[in-house]
Amino acid sequence: MNRERNLPLEARLFTNSLEGFLGHDADVVIEAVGGDEPARTIVSDALRRGKKAITANKELVSSHGDALSALATENRAGLDFGAAVGGSAPVISTLRDLVGASTPLSVRGILNGTSNYVISLLERGASFETALASARERGLAEADCSRDLDGRDAAAKLAIIAWITFGVRPANLRIRRTSLVPGLERLVKLAAAEDARVRLIAECTQLPGLHVAASVEPVIVASQSAFGRTTFEDNRVEVDLGWQSPLSVSGPGAGGRPTAAALLSDLLRISPPPNDRGTEATQFFPVADPREHRWLIAAQINPTSFEHAVTESGLRSERFFSAFDDAAVITAPASWSSARRLTEALEGLNAEPCIARYELAREGEVLQ
Secondary structure, eight states: OOOOOOSSOOGGGOOSOHHHHHTSOOSEEEEOOOSSTTHHHHHHHHHHTTOEEEEOOHHHHHHHHHHHHHHHHHTTOEEEOGGGSSTTSOHHHHHHHHTTTOOOSEEEEEOOHHHHHHHHHHHTTOOHHHHHHHHHHTTSSOSOOHHHHSSHHHHHHHHHHHHHHHOOOGGGOOEEEOOSOSSHHHHHHHHHHTTEEEEEEEEEEEETTTEEEEEEEEEEEETTSTTTTOOTTEEEEEEEOSSSSOEEEEEEOSSHHHHHHHHHHHHHOOSOOOSSSOTTSOOOEEOOOOOOBOEEEEESSOHHHHHHHHHHHTOOEEEEEEETTEEEEEEOSBOHHHHHHHHHHHHHTTOOOEEEEEOOOOTTOOOO
């Protein structure tokens, strides 16, 4: 209440009292507190009173979205959370417009502006500590930004996306999550050696049998690809509808102003938000991702020992190379469990492995 806000508003308009706040009537309640409580109480109270509730809180929606949605439906209220995913990029509104018309084959993208900003500075030669300090100075990162760098923030957003897109309850989605740290600086250098870039990509994909697989992990992408050209705090989401090219949305995904713009957009929207996908929508079921991918795996170990470890793991290699202090391999397509067996073996050798999905084209191959 006593915080300096540099706004032309009277101090009496602010309060630290939750009871006092809930005691005032309002047609619309906007929650941007973050975390679970008191955010959940604020939003639930508004919905029980039949009001429109707007939130930018991805943790709240990913943990309690289905319960809040049911509460909104029961009380003929509105629940809007477009600001919870993508910042100024209109991800949720785009997906909501598609529901009932065409279920996407996949939704994938860069969902965390903080980590993308840090990666962009590392690509330009900054140290990890300098990049983090810059992100905090610009208001793009909290003092503890571990959720941004280990993928938990992107995973919460992905759970919301899968809920809107495929009807999978956020708490039920099975997300394979691989942290950027430790080893991010090494991954950036290894990608550069391949004339490529590393990006933290979140993805949920439709599989046969009405199944959905999801992941948040470092991915090696071509420098001139759409994701490779998405830099600093920008987010980018691509929706594959089976067309020749994906539907995409992009914009700043971190910082106060993009979040405020997204909240304002939810506030000004005239049509009421749908509170669920509807009873007629096809329901999908979450599974662990069984697909095979190519992987870049590196370790701080001599090349001969590294190649022996790869052979012992049963992984097939497309190419070995060395860069900086790392021995590295690009694998042939393999499951995550197969790739993980190798990194676990390297951890047992104290070789500090790092891993990223590898999406560069093979020689003569053209990736769409």
